Amino acid sequence: MNKFSFRKITQFIFFAIVLIVTYAKNAVELGLPTIPWIDGLSLHAICPFGAVETFYTLITGQGMINKIHESTIVMFVLVTAGAVLFGSAFCGFICPLGTIQEWIGKLGKKLFPKKYNKIIPQKLDVKLKYLRYVVLAAILYFSSTTLKLVFADYDPYYALFNFYAGEVTITAIAVLAVVLLSSLIIERPWCRYLCPYGVILGWFNKIRIFKLSRNSTTCIDCKKCDRVCPMNLKISDKKSVTSTSCISCMECTSERACPVEDTLVMKMGGVK
Ligand code: SF4
Ligand code: SF4
Incomplete structure (x- = not known):
C-alpha cells in the first residue's frame, strides 16, 4: 500500500x-x-x-x-x-x-x-x-x-x-x-x-461510466472497505457504490484497502 x-x-x-x-x-x-x-x-x-x-x-x-x-x-x-x-x-x-x-x-x-x-x-x-x-x-x-x-x-x-x-x-x-x-x-x-x-x-455516482463495484464472489466479507471509507458508507453489502456521498476517493478499492485483488474496483461498466 x-x-x-x-x-x-x-x-x-x-x-x-x-x-x-x-x-x-x-x-x-x-x-x-x-x-x-x-x-x-x-x-x-x-x-x-x-x-x-x-x-x-x-x-x-x-x-x-x-x-x-x-x-x-x-x-x-x-x-x-x-x-x-x-x-x-x-x-x-x-x-x-x-x-x-x-x-x-x-x-x-x-x-x-x-x-x-x-x-x-x-x-x-x-x-x-x-x-x-x-x-x-x-x-x-x-x-x-x-x-x-x-x-x-x-x-x-x-x-x-x-x-x-x-x-x-x-x-x-x-x-x-x-x-x-x-x-x-x-x-x-x-x-x-x-x-x-x-x-x-x-x-453522477448513480450513472458514472466507470462504476465502483464489488465482486461478491471473491469478497471475503472482511469489511475493511467499510472501515476506511471517509464518508462512513457501507460498501461490503453493495454490488455497486451509487451513494451521492461517495467522493470517489478510491480508498476502499483493491488498489488500497480491500485485501482481495480485483474485488472492489472502479471499472467501465462495473464488475459483471
Ligand atoms: S470511493 Fe471513497 S468515499 Fe467512495 S465508497 Fe470508496 S472509500 Fe467511500
Ligand atoms: S474489503 Fe474487499 S473483501 Fe473485504 S468486505 Fe470489502 S470488498 Fe469484501
Missing part, C-alpha cells in the same frame, strides 16, 4: 495551484511581489461552481453574474465530463477545501483516536446530509434573484485562500473556522453535510 498515493499527490498539486493563483491576484492589490502571467486570474475564474451560481442568468439570456468568467464555464464542463466518467472524483482528487479537511483530519485521528468520525449518530448523519440540498437551493434562489455572487460572502473555500485580502467577509472566515475545527473530529464535515457542489457531483 503506497503511503503517498496518486490521489494525495494530485490533491497537493491542485492545492498548490490554487494557492499560487490566489496569491498572484491578491499580491497586486496588496502591493506584494507579484507573479507575472497569472496575476489577472482570480479564484472565481477557476472555480467550476461559479457556473452553477450563474446557471439561471445564463439560460434566461441575462449573461453571467458579476465576477464569473468564461473560464469558469470551461472548468465546469471539464469537471462535469470527469463526473460522467468517474462520479465525484473532483471531490476526492482535486477540491482543495476537501484536501485541507483531510489534512486536519489526520491530526484529529491522532488527537482523538477513539472519537474521530464517530460522534455523530448514524440516524442524525443521514438527516444532516440533506442540508447540502438546502444550501444548494438557497444559493440558486439568491443568486438568480439578486444577480450577484451571494455565496462568496459565506464560502469557506473562498475564505481559505483569500483570508488575508480585504474582500473576504467575517461570516466566510467564521464558516471556514467552524469547518476546519470540526474537521478535527468529523471527516470532511463540509463535504459531508454542507457542500452544494458535492451534492451535484454526487448525482
Whole structure:
C-alpha cells in the first residue's frame, strides 16, 4: 500500500495551484511581489461552481453574474465530463477545501483516536446530509434573484485562500473556522453535510461510466472497505457504490484497502 498515493499527490498539486493563483491576484492589490502571467486570474475564474451560481442568468439570456468568467464555464464542463466518467472524483482528487479537511483530519485521528468520525449518530448523519440540498437551493434562489455572487460572502473555500485580502467577509472566515475545527473530529464535515457542489457531483455516482463495484464472489466479507471509507458508507453489502456521498476517493478499492485483488474496483461498466 503506497503511503503517498496518486490521489494525495494530485490533491497537493491542485492545492498548490490554487494557492499560487490566489496569491498572484491578491499580491497586486496588496502591493506584494507579484507573479507575472497569472496575476489577472482570480479564484472565481477557476472555480467550476461559479457556473452553477450563474446557471439561471445564463439560460434566461441575462449573461453571467458579476465576477464569473468564461473560464469558469470551461472548468465546469471539464469537471462535469470527469463526473460522467468517474462520479465525484473532483471531490476526492482535486477540491482543495476537501484536501485541507483531510489534512486536519489526520491530526484529529491522532488527537482523538477513539472519537474521530464517530460522534455523530448514524440516524442524525443521514438527516444532516440533506442540508447540502438546502444550501444548494438557497444559493440558486439568491443568486438568480439578486444577480450577484451571494455565496462568496459565506464560502469557506473562498475564505481559505483569500483570508488575508480585504474582500473576504467575517461570516466566510467564521464558516471556514467552524469547518476546519470540526474537521478535527468529523471527516470532511463540509463535504459531508454542507457542500452544494458535492451534492451535484454526487448525482453522477448513480450513472458514472466507470462504476465502483464489488465482486461478491471473491469478497471475503472482511469489511475493511467499510472501515476506511471517509464518508462512513457501507460498501461490503453493495454490488455497486451509487451513494451521492461517495467522493470517489478510491480508498476502499483493491488498489488500497480491500485485501482481495480485483474485488472492489472502479471499472467501465462495473464488475459483471
Ligand atoms: S465508497 Fe470508496 S470511493 Fe467512495 S468515499 Fe467511500 S472509500 Fe471513497
Ligand atoms: S474489503 Fe474487499 S473483501 Fe473485504 S468486505 Fe470489502 S470488498 Fe469484501
